[in-house]
Amino acid sequence: MTRVGRFIGRHFVMVLGLVVLLYLFAPIVVVMLMSFNQPKSRLSYTFDGFTWDNWLHPCQPYGLCDAVSTSLRIGLLATVVATALGTLMAFAMVRHRFRGRSATNLFIFLPMASPEIVLGSSLLALFVSSGFGGKLGFWTILIAHVMFCLSFVVVTVKARLAGMDGRLEQAAMDLYANEWQTFWRVTFPLVFPGIMAAALLSFSLSFDDFIITNLNAGTTVTFPMYVWGSAQRDIPPQINVIGTAMFLLALVFVLAGELTRRRRTRSAR
Amino acid sequence: MSAVGQLGAASAADPVPPPERSGRKLTAYLLLLPGGLWLLLFFVVPLVSLLAASLYDPNGSIENGFSMTWHWQNFGTTMVDYAKPFGRSLWYALLTTAFCLLLGYPLAYAIAMKAGRWKNLMLALVIAPFFTSFLIRTLSWKLLLSDNGFVVGALQWLHILGPDGRLLATTAAVVTGLTYNFLPFMVLPLYASLEKIDRRLIEAGGDLFAGPVTTFRTVTLPLSMPGVVAGTLLTFIPAAGDYINAQLLGTPKQRMIGNDIQRLFAAGAYPTAAALSVTLMAAIVVLVLIYVRRAGTDELV
Numbered sequence: 001m002t003r004v005g006r007f008i009g010r011h012f013v014m015v016l017g018l019v020v021l022l023y024l025f026a027p028i029v030v031v032m033l034m035s036f037n038q039p040k041s042r043l044s045y046t047f048d049g050f051t052w053d054n055w056l057h058p059c060q061p062y063g064l065c066d067a068v069s070t071s072l073r074i075g076l077l078a079t080v081v082a083t084a085l086g087t088l089m090a091f092a093m094v095r096h097r098f099r100g101r102s103a104t105n106l107f108i109f110l111p112m113a114s115p116e117i118v119l120g121s122s123l124l125a126l127f128v129s130s131g132f133g134g135k136l137g138f139w140t141i142l143i144a145h146v147m148f149c150l151s152f153v154v155v156t157v158k159a160r161l162a163g164m165d166g167r168l169e170q171a172a173m174d175l176y177a178n179e180w181q182t183f184w185r186v187t188f189p190l191v192f193p194g195i196m197a198a199a200l201l202s203f204s205l206s207f208d209d210f211i212i213t214n215l216n217a218g219t220t221v222t223f224p225m226y227v228w229g230s231a232q233r234d235i236p237p238q239i240n241v242i243g244t245a246m247f248l249l250a251l252v253f254v255l256a257g258e259l260t261r262r263r264r265t266r267s268a269r
Numbered sequence: 270m271s272a273v274g275q276l277g278a279a280s281a282a283d284p285v286p287p288p289e290r291s292g293r294k295l296t297a298y299l300l301l302l303p304g305g306l307w308l309l310l311f312f313v314v315p316l317v318s319l320l321a322a323s324l325y326d327p328n329g330s331i332e333n334g335f336s337m338t339w340h341w342q343n344f345g346t347t348m349v350d351y352a353k354p355f356g357r358s359l360w361y362a363l364l365t366t367a368f369c370l371l372l373g374y375p376l377a378y379a380i381a382m383k384a385g386r387w388k389n390l391m392l393a394l395v396i397a398p399f400f401t402s403f404l405i406r407t408l409s410w411k412l413l414l415s416d417n418g419f420v421v422g423a424l425q426w427l428h429i430l431g432p433d434g435r436l437l438a439t440t441a442a443v444v445t446g447l448t449y450n451f452l453p454f455m456v457l458p459l460y461a462s463l464e465k466i467d468r469r470l471i472e473a474g475g476d477l478f479a480g481p482v483t484t485f486r487t488v489t490l491p492l493s494m495p496g497v498v499a500g501t502l503l504t505f506i507p508a509a510g511d512y513i514n515a516q517l518l519g520t521p522k523q524r525m526i527g528n529d530i531q532r533l534f535a536a537g538a539y540p541t542a543a544a545l546s547v548t549l550m551a552a553i554v555v556l557v558l559i560y561v562r563r564a565g566t567d568e569l570v
Contacts, residue, residue: 017379020372021391024398024452027409031401034409046412085304096297104301111312113502115510115553117527121534121546122315125322128539147311150304208403210513211527215534227404231517235408243405250400254393 028247035240054237058245061236067226068242074138074222075206078145083199085146086153087191093154094161112151119148120212127216136218144212149202156201160194193257200253207246316550322543335539343544351529351545358526359552361440362509365447369455369504370497372448377459377496378489381466395456403450407517410446411437414518438520446514454503462496463489498564506553 038051059065092098093105111119123144127133132140168190172182210224217225227239322335323343329335348355380391398406413420414436424430436442466489474484490497512527526549533542 011383013375014379014383016375017383017391020376020452021394023372023449024395026413027406027449028398028401030409030412031405034412046415046417085307088300089304092297092300096293096300098294098297104305107305107308111308113506113557115506115527115549117510117512117530118319118546118550119312119315121530121542122319123311124534125539125543126311126315126318129318129322143311146307150308154304204399208399210404211510211531214531224402224404227402227408228513231404231408239405243401247397247401251397254397258389258393 031240031243031247034237035244037237037240039237054241058238058241061230061238063221064226064236064238064242067221067223070138070220071207071223074142074145075203077142078149078206079199079202081142082146082149082153082202083195086150086198087157087195089150089154090157090161094158108151108154110151111148112155116148116209116211117215120144120215123147123212124215134218136216137220140216140218141213141220141222144216145206145209148209148212149205152201152205153198156198157191157194160191160197164190193261196257200250204250319543320547322539323547325540325543327538327540329540330537340540343540344548347541347544348548351526354524354526354529355545355548355552357524358509358549359556361444361447361515361523361525362505364444365451365508366455366501366505368444368448369452370501373452373455373459373500377456377463380456381460381463392460395453395460399453404513404517407446407450407513410442410449411517414442414445437518438523440519440523442518443514443523443525446518447508447511450511450514451504451508454507455500458499458503459493459496462493462499466492494564498561502557502560506557509553510549 033047035054036050036052037047038049038053039046040048089108093101093108123140124136127136127140164187169182169186172186173179177185208224209222210228213222214225214228221229223242227235230236230239321337324337324339324341325335325343326338326340327343327346376395380388380395384391412418415421416435416437421430421434421436424436425432425434430436436445470488470492471484474488475481479487510527512525512531515523515525515528526545530542530545530549533539533545
């Protein structure tokens with residue numbers, strides 16, 4: 001066996017794993033590449049030539065930036081509301097024992113286990129039957145997004161809370177901190193990374209949602225709906241600019257989080 | 270990001286808090302109230318109105334309104350008319366789940382057991398695709414699988430695909446897209462449960478003269494079952510309701526039930542659309558219950 005063969009033999013699982021990661025990344029490479037595309041005709045979706053134009057004029061296609069701004073506004077609002085409500089629920093679930101606790105757990109899990117098309121269509125059924133059928137738009141989308149983000153927030157924050165060492169809080173109390181001080185000085189800073197992760201997750205879920213939004217949007221156009229609409233006609237390369245920019249922005253967030261985490265663990269030693 | 274990694278299996282390890290003074294019980298209910306109310310109003314109540322809408326008189330229209338006639342026949346007629354896309358959705362979802370498991374397990378295993386200090390980076394890379402829009406990524410698959418793309422070229426060169434063979438607008442393309450989209454939902458819970466396995470148990474397998482395959486089959490795989498169950502559910506359920514991949518990568522021949530539900534709602538045929546939606550939900554609930562019971566994990570929720 002050659003050296004390469006032996007290397008692959010020893011690291012077989014790792015090589016397999018990296019191949020799968022490659023599969024996950026192939027379309028992202030295409031998105032990045034296509035963001036520099038200069039299509040020959042409006043209907044062409046192949047790489048015809050290189051240009052910086054798309055990055056310099058991302059708002060050129062009509063309505064694109066309006067759609068992005070609508071998505072950003074909905075995403076931020078939905079994240080704030082869902083993170084707040086979900087964090088409260090997570091605290092109740094982990095820190096308290098009450099009647100109906102396991103039923104509540106199931107109740108929180110169910111929206112995550114329902115197909116989006118069912119969530120979306122049932123909300124539409126509610127809005128139509130309660131007379132809001134003509135008022136679909138920003139607010140109905142927001143209501144829907146908070147609903148499906150909530151469960152993900154609860155699960156994420158719960159995981160962080162459950163993995164926390166309760167003795168740290170006991171120590172604070174032993175050192176005469178009252179409940180309020182203990183919460184803000186000990187509990188909250190320890191849970192905070194979990195809350196941030198939940199917020200990031202909420203935002204990306206909301207920004208990316210199409211199926212539920214499409215049913216409840218009325219005439220409002222979010223970014224995914226804009227992409228969907230243009231996929232039926234011509235696909236402006238600027239869409240890929242937005243996709244790439246979002247990706248890079250998220251990467252910066254994740255790297256910054258990772259760096260602060262490393263620095264903290266190093267200084268703790 | 271590690272909190273996201275624990276997503277699927279987070280609920281598995283759920284310690285019951287110690288008993289408390291009764292005054293704090295009220296606090297628990299107060300903490301739950303706002304979020305619970307939101308879920309009640311915008312998740313439970315809508316499901317009820319969906320059920321109601323599925324029993325409306327199918328002759329109604331948006332202009333004239335729908336009247337409640339307890340028209341149970343809606344379910345019968347939709348099942349006859351839409352049996353094909355319905356079965357196709359479940360079949361595609363099953364294929365997708367199988368491929369996700371096949372691809373996701375080695376990746377999750379590599380991250381949990383072999384990655385060492387690269388673990389966090391690899392996890393971040395698994396989540397990273399989430400941050401470019403799902404629709405844009407599906408559109409990229411359209412390009413990757415196109416007739417003059419390199420995937421088709423490579424497969425033709427290997428004689429897997431005939432000279433006129435194509436990928437785009439076939440079942441293969443739709444399932445590729447679905448697998449791609451839901452793979453992270455398989456990898457994350459698998460990773461979470463593989464990570465928790467006590468390495469000494471696997472070493473013990475080797476010490477007792479089991480080969481790597483036997484050790485994997487009798488120790489690692491059974492211990493990772495909670496992750497397998499969570500992952501398969503998190504891929505199967507959304508895949509069954511998806512219509513984006515079928516629409517962008519397939520043809521009307523690959524139409525899934527989601528395409529029909531969306532189309533009927535957009536056309537204002539609420540009773541039929543609602544009946545289809547209710548049937549999909551019911552089918553999924555039944556399948557999930559059977560599956561969870563057979564897999565023997567009640568820790569999931």
